[in-house]
Amino acid sequence: MTDNSKLLEPGFLDALERYSRQLPIIGVKGQERLAKSSVAVVGCGGVGTLVAELLARAGVGRLVLIDHDVVALDNLNRGTILSEEDVGRPKAVVCAERIRRINSQVDVEARRERLGEENVDRLLGDVDLIIGATDSIASRMLINKYAVEHRKPWIYVAAEDLRGMTMAVVPGKTACLRCVIPKPPDREERGTPILGPVAALASAHAALLAIKLLVGREVPSAVYIIDAVSNTIEEVRVERNSQCPVCGRL
Numbered sequence: 001m002t003d004n005s006k007l008l009e010p011g012f013l014d015a016l017e018r019y020s021r022q023l024p025i026i027g028v029k030g031q032e033r034l035a036k037s038s039v040a041v042v043g044c045g046g047v048g049t050l051v052a053e054l055l056a057r058a059g060v061g062r063l064v065l066i067d068h069d070v071v072a073l074d075n076l077n078r079g080t081i082l083s084e085e086d087v088g089r090p091k092a093v094v095c096a097e098r099i100r101r102i103n104s105q106v107d108v109e110a111r112r113e114r115l116g117e118e119n120v121d122r123l124l125g126d127v128d129l130i131i132g133a134t135d136s137i138a139s140r141m142l143i144n145k146y147a148v149e150h151r152k153p154w155i156y157v158a159a160e161d162l163r164g165m166t167m168a169v170v171p172g173k174t175a176c177l178r179c180v181i182p183k184p185p186d187r188e189e190r191g192t193p194i195l196g197p198v199a200a201l202a203s204a205h206a207a208l209l210a211i212k213l214l215v216g217r218e219v220p221s222a223v224y225i226i227d228a229v230s231n232t233i234e235e236v237r238v239e240r241n242s243q244c245p246v247c248g249r250l
């Protein structure tokens, strides 16, 4: 297909205008790569909803939003696309509705399910990249194992108290989550203290890492610590562990 023929495609001129502020940065090729990309967001709480929103605004072609839970009143101190009227409604469904209003060109699917061994392949099998924004270390480790086995990049993102953490895992290139956390703690992160802007900082950084990977840029093997006390984002380089039970044999 030539560049001229693209001008005749429905929606092409609208897309040029919609993305005109980011095209100088990622280029038409980068924009096309985003449009062809499919991303799963696991966990549609305060962090996942904002990552999904930013990816939809950037023009990611397909989003699969996965969360079994319903919106609670205590989600509203962050979760920038959630409203009072959403309390009690399924998070994945609410998030999908909002995203369709933000960018109707995005193909959005809501999955009201809890990610587990039994459904991981069905839920994540056909996406190009996974955002792990759940509040459970067990499901993050499940995403990590699945992503490494299937050579899919994924983004770890977490926010708690006054600190956020992100990491891009690119199987075969970067360290994986298990390299960084060899002995995962047996605790849930549900109900931990969190300030809205800290969740937003971590979400924005996770979306940035995702966009970089989707448009074909390299990201380092690193954990990013977003510290709202010292007002810093620290890049901590991490090595792959050749003894890692998850990625050591890649």
Ligand SMILES: [Zn+2]
Pocket (backbone or CB within 6 Å): 175, 176, 177, 178, 179, 180, 241, 244, 245, 246, 247, 248
């Ligand atoms: Zn590893």
